[in-house]
Amino acid sequence: MADSQFPKSMNFNGFLDSDVPYSNNNNFSFSAGTTTTRPFSSHGLSLGLQTNVNVTRKSNRGGDEEESRSESDNNLEALSGDDLETDDNNNNNKPPRKKKKRYHRHTPKQIQDLESVFKECAHPDEKQRLDLSRRLNLDPRQVKFWFQNRRTQMKTQIERHENALLRQENDKLRAENLSVRESMRNPMCGNCGGPAILGEISMEEQHLRIENSRLKDELDRVCSLTGKFLGSSNPIPDSSLVLGVGFSTLQPQRFEISNNRTGSVNVSDFDERSRYLDLALVAMEELVKMAQSREPLWVRSLDSNGFDMLNKEEYEKCFSRCVGLKQDGFVTEASKESGTVIINSLALVETLMDSERWAEMFPFMISRTSTTEIISSGMGGTRNGALHLMHAELQLLSPLVPVRQVSFLRFCKQHAEGVWAVVDVSIDSIREGSSSSCRRLPSGCLVQDMANGYSKVTWIEHTEYDENRIHRLYRPLLSCGLAFGAQRWMAALQRQCECLTILMSSTVSPSRSPTPISCNGRKSMLKLAKRMTDNFCGGVCASSLQKWSKLNVGNVDEDVRIMTRKSVNVPGEPPGIVLNASTSVWMPVSPRRLFDFLGNERLRSEWDILSNGGPMQEMAHIAKGHDRSNSVSLLRASAINANQSHMLILQETSIDAAGAVVVYAPVDIPAMQAVMNGGDSAYVALLPSGFAILPNIQQREERNGNGNVNGGCMEEGGSLLTVAFQILVNSLPTAKLTVESVETVNNLISCTVQKIKAALHC
Structure with missing residues (x-):
């Protein structure tokens, strides 16, 4: 695989972002963003694929910040207009001159509004920046650069404050050091105030000497630790230097203080x-x-x-x-x-x-x-x-x-x-x-x-x-x-x-998809599938990202966990009361066989009530690996039952050496058609369900007195299957949850497990 085949960075969904310029250093930017007018924020994942390790770290963010710094003044104002332009009146023998940059000064009202938003959120996402640009009649790039420069200014102010505190501490140490030296040169008697006899040293002097020695030892230790930490071969500063000088030159050079994001810990000491x-x-x-x-x-x-x-x-x-x-x-x-x-x-x-x-x-x-x-x-x-x-x-x-x-x-x-x-x-x-x-x-x-x-x-x-x-x-x-x-x-x-790597290739996925999908459509589908999978995992594991409340119901199986939450004005979710039911069971079949069965759209009718009793057709397919099983696909009921359903099924399947996942969610046909045409997927409502498969291990082990495993033999013994459903039981968030709704979800998950066992002859 040649080096030229791999750009230095790409986004999680692996597609070229149309609003990022192409540069000669082959540094591409890939974004999972869509091109529709409705904003959607997604943090990209950069993946560098180059062999030259001597190149220092580069990113699109760094380029934007450098451009913003070059196009803004000390008052945090954004540049508008052309940056460079040749002078037509110049002599042909002279090189072209750079035209002076034209600056756009924000109005006091604009600066006031930007400052108020900055106090609440110093890192606005793309949706917030677009809203600000429309409200303040500014270009989105101007808003972006203003916040970058404002953060830089805040960081500089913090560094100045830290340096000022260090200087004060250094002055104090220097004064104490000079006081100790002066006392040693002219010892005075603490009782009479006259010159002290040789060997007669006051208790205060003794304490000062001890403190000075401790400070020198501390400086030696910090210098040694810092040199080792940074892997520097430079000699350690001499601790006999004035303590204030050694300390002040060390601190700003080694550490950079950043704002605490969560407020839980402040590493300032x-x-x-x-x-x-x-x-x-x-x-x-x-x-x-x-x-x-x-x-x-x-x-x-x-x-x-x-x-x-x-x-x-x-x-x-x-x-x-x-x-x-x-x-x-x-x-x-x-x-x-x-x-x-x-x-x-x-x-x-x-x-x-x-x-x-x-x-x-x-x-x-x-x-x-x-x-x-x-x-x-x-x-x-x-x-x-x-x-x-x-x-x-x-x-x-x-x-x-x-x-x-x-x-x-x-x-x-x-x-x-x-x-x-x-x-x-x-x-x-x-x-x-x-x-x-x-x-x-x-x-x-x-x-x-x-x-x-x-x-x-x-x-x-x-x-x-x-x-x-x-x-x-x-x-x-x-x-x-x-x-x-x-x-x-x-x-x-x-x-x-x-x-x-697969998603980066523009020739793999479209050619294998039953229905041609545009580049923007692929990006929107992958965004929607990622949100679906994240919500599925959050429901199974009760992540703190979603506020679930666990229910204790007497007629529910002990190993079935029932949770509920209210969805009110949440983009991408139907409003109302959502129930999540999940359980894990042992299956006497291999993980690969179980994954192939659950991911096969032709066999879906054997366990899924959404299939309307017939096989499913694959309408679209986006490969996410050399194994076709790693993919995002769109399923629809067969021609016989197609008229009975107004739903499509979005499905993501993934498998590796450690386990497998099958996640799906029903989606409206008009909404999914808009996504496949490149529309914004952030507002497509879905509630995911699916399966997680892990190998079951039967281990014969030996433990020592401390309870540690010293070794043993491990044998695979079937699979551990996790089944989870998210269901909207009431479209009114203010409605009360009924026992019948809980029993319905419990029966659904039990029936699905029994159908899978029967189909696999377990």
């Missing part, structure tokens, strides 16, 4: 920040050693899949714990997986360090994530030395496995040319009194560039969690690492990168 750096360095060293080690630290499992499982006793000999003492009732899961991925190291690092792009890369595994604090943004415009404090909700698509809430540090470091490492570690050991049901021991990946835009990725997952919160049906799956382990992360990464 230097001592706390140094402890974060200490923890990140220890975690990075442990991750690299574990990634490069083999036996006896890693033991190959005896099953056909060949997992790398951690030897607990060997680990305890080689490493010391950095996340605090192990809590009672906690067990450990640890796994390692290596493979090649069609993404280069720089692009993967950028994806992992951006919380939104990280969540889009692993849509079935991450329900919600955020960057709480940027402690360090890196060096020289790269991610080398970047340290972020993050929070994430990790999910397994089953109501029997609770969502994992983790707060952790994410540290990125470049170890060599084209070799990067990203490590995560929980911060429980730093925050006193902090406890959670899940801890991330040093986990992450080591990435090394290969030829043709590929990378070799070694992934390590090392976690401690409370096993008592997990249903017994899923405990073997978690302990072997197939649920949250390295194999699942690696399989999801490979599938998603392959999907982005």
Whole structure:
């Protein structure tokens, strides 16, 4: 695969954005946005596919910010008109001159309105910017550049304030230091005020000397830590220098303070920040050693899949714990997986360090994530030395496995040319009194560039969690690492990168689709399918993104979870009361056979009441991988039953080595026709249902006295099937939920499971 086939970045849905200019450096921008007049906001996922790792990080956002800075003045005013124009009156022998830039000064009313919006939201999305531009009679680019410049100005003000505080502290330290020196030169008696006898030093002087010595030691430690953290070979500053000078030159150069996004943590204390750096360095060293080690630290499992499982006793000999003492009732899961991925190291690092792009890369595994604090943004415009404090909700698509809430540090470091490492570690050991049901021991990946835009990725997952919160049906799956382990992360990464590569090709999907779809239509369909899948996962795992209320009903099966929520003026959802029912069951068939059965539109009538008793026809197909099973498709009832239904079915199917998903939702025919013509999909109402399939593991294991798994044999024993439905039971949000509605949903999910078992002769 040649280098020229891969642009440096592309969006999650992999299509060229018409409003981004083409540049000679082959840096394309892809967006999942539509071209209709109704606004829709979507954060893109960039995927770089290049082999030249010497190129520093570039992005469309950086280009826009540079252009905005060059086209705005100190009063945050946007440029309008042409930037460059040759002078026709110039002599032919002289080079063309640049015409002076014409500036557009905002009116006081416009600035006042922009400032009021900035106080509420410093990062408006595309929909908000379009609304502002229409309301203030400004160009959308002017609004965008104004907010970029305003954020830059705010950041500069914060840095100035931090520097002013540092200068004050330095002046204070310098004054104390001079006072100590003066007292040492002219010692005075504390009783009579006369010259002190040699050897007679006041108690105050002694305290000053001790404090001065402590400050010098602290400066030496900070300089050493910072040099090690940044991998710098520069000599450590001499601590004999004046303390104020050494401290003031160190702080602004090393760290960049950002606004706290959530308000939950403020990493402003230097001592706390140094402890974060200490923890990140220890975690990075442990991750690299574990990634490069083999036996006896890693033991190959005896099953056909060949997992790398951690030897607990060997680990305890080689490493010391950095996340605090192990809590009672906690067990450990640890796994390692290596493979090649069609993404280069720089692009993967950028994806992992951006919380939104990280969540889009692993849509079935991450329900919600955020960057709480940027402690360090890196060096020289790269991610080398970047340290972020993050929070994430990790999910397994089953109501029997609770969502994992983790707060952790994410540290990125470049170890060599084209070799990067990203490590995560929980911060429980730093925050006193902090406890959670899940801890991330040093986990992450080591990435090394290969030829043709590929990378070799070694992934390590090392976690401690409370096993008592997990249903017994899923405990073997978690302990072997197939649920949250390295194999699942690696399989999801490979599938998603392959999907982005396939979507980038403009010749694959249209030629295989039964109904021709335009480029804008493909983008709209993929947007709609992504929203459908995200809502499905949020309903199964009860994500905090959706406010679900759990119902306890006596006549509902114990393993069936019933939840409800009210939908009022939510774009893309029908108004009223929504019920979500989900359950997980064991099926004595392989995951692949179960996936092929549920994803086959010809066999859909055997379990789906929406098929009207007949087979379904595939009206449109968009491939998302080399395996045709990874796709987004549009289904319709057969010709016999077509006149009885006014609905189409949008379906997304996905499968990899770690599991499979089949998600679908009925949609109106007129609305879907508008989407296929490139219309805005944000307002198409849908409620998703579907299935999640995982391999069932029967494990014979040996445990030591601490409850850790030392090894064992794992055997596949069928599949774990999760079935979930979202149904509108009443179109009035103010209506009360009835027992009959709950019983109807419970009967629907039980009937579907029984039909699947009967069709597969279980």
